[in-house]
Amino acid sequence: MRGLSFDVAHLLAGGLVLVSFMQLYQDRLSALLNMFALHALVLTLSVAWQAYIQDAPHLYVTALIALVFKAIVIPIALHRIIVRLGIHREIDKVVGVGATMLLGMGLVALSMVVMLRVTADADPLAREDLAFALAVVLLGLLMMVTRRNAVSQVVGFMSIENGLVLAATGAKGMPLVVEISIAFSVLIAFIVIGIFLFRIRERFDTVDVQALDRFRGERS
């Protein structure tokens, strides 16, 4: 039993890292949003599996929150935003895909080396989940750094949050109150960012954040 439960947890957490890479690979905005929905779906499965093997019913609530908000509500809302902004066909890239992938591999290796060393005496499941969660967080940060479009940066931000949830569930779950408040703060952050996007658009006629740098008088 330990073998199978560990293998499935490994499969799902590894799948989450893989979907993070697929997000990095996608340069079209609507495909990127589909990848983000997939990311949340894999996270849901992973959390639900953890709830099953840890026998922790409150984790099912976490999985449900991830499914409803992050896999359904937010991707649909972002789809609507990019269609209304008229940027759903736009291609967005700063660094080439190859270089980004290599950087990403480096980050994954780094997080594994760090986490496996630090958590030497923890439960194997938690160790593995923590290593993968750190990788997902770093990949989300990389995504925010390498993209210029504000919508892709939002997706990067949301996938960082997915990584945090994975870490929390691996470490025997976090209190439900904290979980719900984080989910709502992410939702509010999402609403604020949505309004912010329209404001940027109104003022600068683009959602390319380099326009902001130019406006501040920085060298772009």
Next chain:
Amino acid sequence: MAVIFDFAVQGAQMLMVLLLAPLLTGLVRKVKARLLRRRGPPLIQPYRDLARLLRKEVVLADNASWLFRVIPYVVFAATWVAAALVPTFQSGLLFSWSADLIAIIALLGSARFFLALAGLDVGTSFGGIGSSREMMIASLAEPAMLMTVFTLALIAGSTQLSTVAAFMTSNEVGLRVSLGLALFALTMVAIAENARIPVDNPATHLELTMVHEAMVLEYSGRHLALIDLSSELKLLLYVSLIGCVFLPWGMAPSGASVQALAIGFAAYLVKLAIGAFLLAVFETAIAKMRVFRVPEFLGAALMLGLLATLFLFVSRSL
């Protein structure tokens, strides 16, 4: 007596890959044509093409060197040996101690090196373009292939194909994300190496899009027949490699009875048919990508291989 039987089985395998390779190509073409609602050439058309080419006279360019005449034989020999080493219907054949994944990659790599030389030899611009593109693809595909091999070797504890196949049929494998990633990476590499659509189009002679066909443009007659046969053998090799490593069921163990051999052979034919069908569906569904997108495609394969190795490292070190 046993030794003679082993020799016979090994010889049968060598002949079988040679005889089945054109059929596989014919099957892929036929399925593709049917998917496009064309009737398509008959299944035995590749054999007829080969027979016709063998009868035709060889036309050589004036400035072709001896290398140009020797290379078809070298390429064919290397590819045939590599294809005959991959276990098809039975694992643990007489020569399977030499069926090492790294040896097979080296054989294919040297075949490709000589083919690229042949493209450069006559000095036409098409040959040069083809060779340079082929080398660009190869320099990206080979690391990806090696990462896949490392993953398999870490899981099975050997790079020997028979051992890997035997390990994959046992219950020790379990559910591993690394294996799935390795399968994807190997499939992407196989598509690139066999010059199939998204990377290259095997059916075209439009100069802007071709890679493999541009390299062999100067060949004719029996030389062209040998080169065509080698590329068909290479396709068969990759399909049997994927079948042998990821779907090893039905393969007869070493020293099996004639009945088990027959079952293994039937299973192998089914695997080939499935592989050809999937390849045709994939090629019909997808458009060819620009040459400059190929590094991204193969970079993704390399990334998958690397990720598979890293995941394996994590689950091992726990």
